[in-house]
Each structure stands twice: as C-alpha cells, then as structure tokens.
Amino acid sequence: MATITTKAARGTPTAPGTPGWVRWVDHHRKWIFAAPAMTFVAALLVFPLAWTGYLSLTDAEGSVRAESEFIGLQNYLDVLSDTERFWPSVGRTAAFTGVALLFEVVLGMAIALLLWRPFKGQKWVRVAVLLPLVATPVAVGMMWRLIFDPNIGLANQLLGWFGIGPQPWLAGQYTALPTTIFIDVWQWTPMVALILLAGLTSLSDEPQEAARIDGASTWQRFRHVTLPLLAPTLTVAILLRGIDALKTFDILYATKGRGGGSFHEVETLNVYAYGLSFDYNEYGVSSTVLILFFLIIIGAMWALTARRKEAKR
Amino acid sequence: MRPRPAYRVFRVVALIVVVLTLVAPLVWMIAASFKTNVDIYDPAKALAFSPTIGNYAKVLQQANYVEFIVNSLWVAFAATVASLVLGLPAAYSMSRFNMKKSALVVLMARVIPGVSLLVPWFYVFSNLKMVGGFGVLIISHMFVSLPLVVYIMMGYFDSLPTELEEAALVDGLTHIGAFRRITLPLSMPGIATSGILSFIFSWNNFMFALVLSDADTKTLPVAIFDFVGYASIDWGGLMAATTVVTLPIMVIALFVQKYVVSGLTAGATKG
Numbered sequence: 001m002a003t004i005t006t007k008a009a010r011g012t013p014t015a016p017g018t019p020g021w022v023r024w025v026d027h028h029r030k031w032i033f034a035a036p037a038m039t040f041v042a043a044l045l046v047f048p049l050a051w052t053g054y055l056s057l058t059d060a061e062g063s064v065r066a067e068s069e070f071i072g073l074q075n076y077l078d079v080l081s082d083t084e085r086f087w088p089s090v091g092r093t094a095a096f097t098g099v100a101l102l103f104e105v106v107l108g109m110a111i112a113l114l115l116w117r118p119f120k121g122q123k124w125v126r127v128a129v130l131l132p133l134v135a136t137p138v139a140v141g142m143m144w145r146l147i148f149d150p151n152i153g154l155a156n157q158l159l160g161w162f163g164i165g166p167q168p169w170l171a172g173q174y175t176a177l178p179t180t181i182f183i184d185v186w187q188w189t190p191m192v193a194l195i196l197l198a199g200l201t202s203l204s205d206e207p208q209e210a211a212r213i214d215g216a217s218t219w220q221r222f223r224h225v226t227l228p229l230l231a232p233t234l235t236v237a238i239l240l241r242g243i244d245a246l247k248t249f250d251i252l253y254a255t256k257g258r259g260g261g262s263f264h265e266v267e268t269l270n271v272y273a274y275g276l277s278f279d280y281n282e283y284g285v286s287s288t289v290l291i292l293f294f295l296i297i298i299g300a301m302w303a304l305t306a307r308r309k310e311a312k313r
Numbered sequence: 314m315r316p317r318p319a320y321r322v323f324r325v326v327a328l329i330v331v332v333l334t335l336v337a338p339l340v341w342m343i344a345a346s347f348k349t350n351v352d353i354y355d356p357a358k359a360l361a362f363s364p365t366i367g368n369y370a371k372v373l374q375q376a377n378y379v380e381f382i383v384n385s386l387w388v389a390f391a392a393t394v395a396s397l398v399l400g401l402p403a404a405y406s407m408s409r410f411n412m413k414k415s416a417l418v419v420l421m422a423r424v425i426p427g428v429s430l431l432v433p434w435f436y437v438f439s440n441l442k443m444v445g446g447f448g449v450l451i452i453s454h455m456f457v458s459l460p461l462v463v464y465i466m467m468g469y470f471d472s473l474p475t476e477l478e479e480a481a482l483v484d485g486l487t488h489i490g491a492f493r494r495i496t497l498p499l500s501m502p503g504i505a506t507s508g509i510l511s512f513i514f515s516w517n518n519f520m521f522a523l524v525l526s527d528a529d530t531k532t533l534p535v536a537i538f539d540f541v542g543y544a545s546i547d548w549g550g551l552m553a554a555t556t557v558v559t560l561p562i563m564v565i566a567l568f569v570q571k572y573v574v575s576g577l578t579a580g581a582t583k584g
Binding site (some may be wrong): 243 | 323324327328331332338341345353354358361372400402403405410412423425426430431432456460469487511516518524533546548551555556558559562563567568570574577578580581
C-alpha cells in the first residue's frame, strides 16, 4: 500500500490501459495547465510593454501607423526637464497616493478595531462597509460630483447649517485635489478595514490576555501587542492599496474630465499619460512618461517589500 | 471581559458615524435619481420630494441603456468564465509545483498601469479589425480578472490538503482526473469567490472600455458620460444612470458578502 502511494504521488497514472497520450498529458501537466494563462498574460503584457519601451525612444505621434524616427533618449531628457506638466503630475501622484493612503490606513485600522469584537448589529455594519468598495468608481465620482456641486450640492448645504460659507470643492483650483483624495478615501478605506479585520480575526487571543494580566492599558496592548502582530497584514494592505492609488484614473476622469481639469489640478501621471496617448496622440512622449511611471511603481513596491523582509528578520 | 461602559457608548457613536458616512452618499444618489431636475436644484426638497420615475424612463428608453446593460453583462460574464477556464488550472499548477516566478509574471498584470499597454493593444487590435468589438473588450477585461483568479485560487489550492488527491491517484485516477473530479468540486467556495470578484471588477472597469469600445459595444461605466454635456449636466438622468450601474452590483455583493470579503482579503493574513 505504502509503495503504491509513493509511486502515485511521484506522478505516474496507475490505471492499467490508460492511453499513451493521456499519460503524456498527465506527465506534462505542470506546463499544460499553466501555459494558456501565462501565454495570454505574456502576449498582452510583455510584448506591448516592450513596444511601449521602444516607442519611448521615438518621436511617434499623430497616428499609430505613422512613420516615426528613433531619437534615442531625447524624450526622456525632454520629459525629465518638463516642469510644467510632468513634475507637477509626479507631485500630484505622490500627494494623492501618500495622503489617501495615510487616511485609509489610519481610518481603516480604526474601523477594523471597532468591528473586531462581536456586537449586536455587526452584520449590518459590515454590509455598510462593503457597499462603497463594490460600487463602480466612475459612478462614485459622479455621485460626489453632485454632492460637491458648489451651487446645489449637499456638502455646502451641510456646511451652511454650521455657518460655514460655501466651498468650491471640485471646482476650485486648490480644493480639487484634496476633494478627490476625500472621494478615494471614502471608497477605499473599507477595503483597508476589511483586510486589517481579516488580519485581526486571525490573531490568537493569548498574547492579548497575557498583556492584560500584566496590566497593560488598552493603548499599550494595541501599540505593543496587536500592531506588531498585525504588521505583515498591514504591509499587504498598504501594498495592494498603494499600487491601486498610484494608478487612480476613474474617479479623477469622472470628476474633472480630460487633462485633470482646466488647470490640470488633478492631473496625476496616469491621467497625464492617458491624455498624451489618446487626446494628443503623442505616443513617443506618452510612452516615456509611462515607462517612468512604471519605474516609480516598481520602485515603491520594492521599497515596501524590502522593508517587510527587513522587519521579518 | 466586558468592555467598559464609556467605551461602549463611544463605540456606538463611532459606528453610527462610520455607517452614515458610508451609506448616506449612496442614499443621496438614489434619492436624486427619483427627483426632477427642478427638485434637485431646490434645497428645501432635499428629502421631501414627490418621487418620479421619469429619469429612469429617460435612461432606459432614450439613452439605450438596456443595450449597455446587456453589453456590460455579456462582457463581464464572458471575461469571468474565460478567466476561470484559463486561471483555475494555472493556479493549480502554480500552487502544486510552487511556480513562484511564473506566478509573478501573471501578478505583474495587476501592477502595471493599464495605459502603458493600451497604445500597443489599440494598434494591434485595430489592425485585426477588432477595436469596437466585444472580443477585444472581453480580452482586455480578462487581463484584469485572470490575475485576480490566479491570485485568489493559488491561495485556495495552497490551503487544500493533498491527501484526497493522492487517494484518488491510488484509486487509479490520472492527475488531471483527480484535479477535475476531486480538487475542483472541493474548491467551489474559492471558485465562487474568484468568479464573483472577477465579475465585479469587470463590471466596474472603465478605462479599457473607454478606449476599446464603440457606440454599440460600450459598457455602462462609459455610457454614464452620455449625461455629462460640455455646458450642463442632466443631474436627474445622470444619477439614474449611476444608480443603474451601482445598485445591481451592490445588491449582488450583499447576497454573496462572504465571498466578496474573502476574495478582497485573500492573501492578506499569510504574511
């Protein structure tokens, strides 16, 4: 019996009379299973990315079929010295991601802690937490556009009750970006909360009890017991949300339209690159921006995972 | 140990604030979809208004929304099924043979900004005369949902004990037979989770359809913009349109809440 099990586990079909091709397929199942999905992703990812890389070295513009010339690193020099559109959009991307992520993590942690221990009606609160993050982002953007409308929006009405004058919100040159950050926080804090809640639920109670018996206060227990144990989950949450926040497009496009508004007030790298590609057909320059954007994302991920490995040690 | 009374009061207040902040805007959107544009402009009619279904009639009849609903359903359904067909065996292989590097290639699709692929896609697919068709939309949505399926199912297969598969091999099944008859039926919760998430992400996807669809194939998130003019916005129609997009997905999510949550938090607790 034992010998049969080992033989089977090693990977030979045991039934007598199995056709040869079935044996062959079974023996090579590792790649037969993985190849279709990998080919699909590689075809849509590797080759287009390589092409984008090549386009970034050319002066391609106008039509995708138009002739273009190889101009080396000229686009990179132009883009990296562009202080009118490129660097401001790098700044906006960093500000948007950094501020949104900070609020989402802090508020998400607070909500997760509130939901951690069972209470009456918990089911309904979980439902409420789930709603924003399954809602279509473009629709969410439109919804907030109505609420933040300077003339007819609910937001200014509410402020009026407290005697605060109307704010321009999305329409203001300096208030637009913070308002879009608010929308992002509204929609995605629940995601961070749910991930952290899953992490909290998986923690064992013993360290908590031990700390309580030792007389640790609630804050001390959170700071010195819960938080360190939750660190891996927190990193995953920051990583997942951070990548998506860097790439935010839908709510920015829905609230401010092309180019991130008439003053480019919410033009992040993703919005800028989209505009270059599909509004201005500047394929060479847009590819350069995208390659730089991609490097920024990879860099941010690398920094986070490197920190995580260090923390594990 | 019961929490102190002061904390319990604080928790109730905090929970009410959280729930109101998350739900009230959605209620406001739905309420506005039942108002005339005159009522939307009148603060006094914020909650006391006589509801009308005029906006929905406009959305469903004049704006051809039924067609866009069918488009969205078809694209999301096809992308989900195709992603499961390709993704389940791949995730299984990657889990059982510990193919970390291959998994990384698939997960790269989740990291890369979609815009950086869209220009080459547009070029290739317009040469193939596919831009504006459903095929290219389904393929582009699969690019989002396939990595999701692989990511969720790898974790699921990792957690599935191998003993039953081994027993099936002893009983004379091939490996592929064991996968089909033993592993897959055992994985139904994981398959439901990844399928539902894949559907939601496809339904909500905006950018790919914005570039790759045309007037006949556009999906709901793109069709929303029909109500945004250069000079003015038809708020009633717009809110009816956004409600048509968001309400079904929120209702579905409520019914399958458990799966949605486990999919969104997949891999978070492994460290």
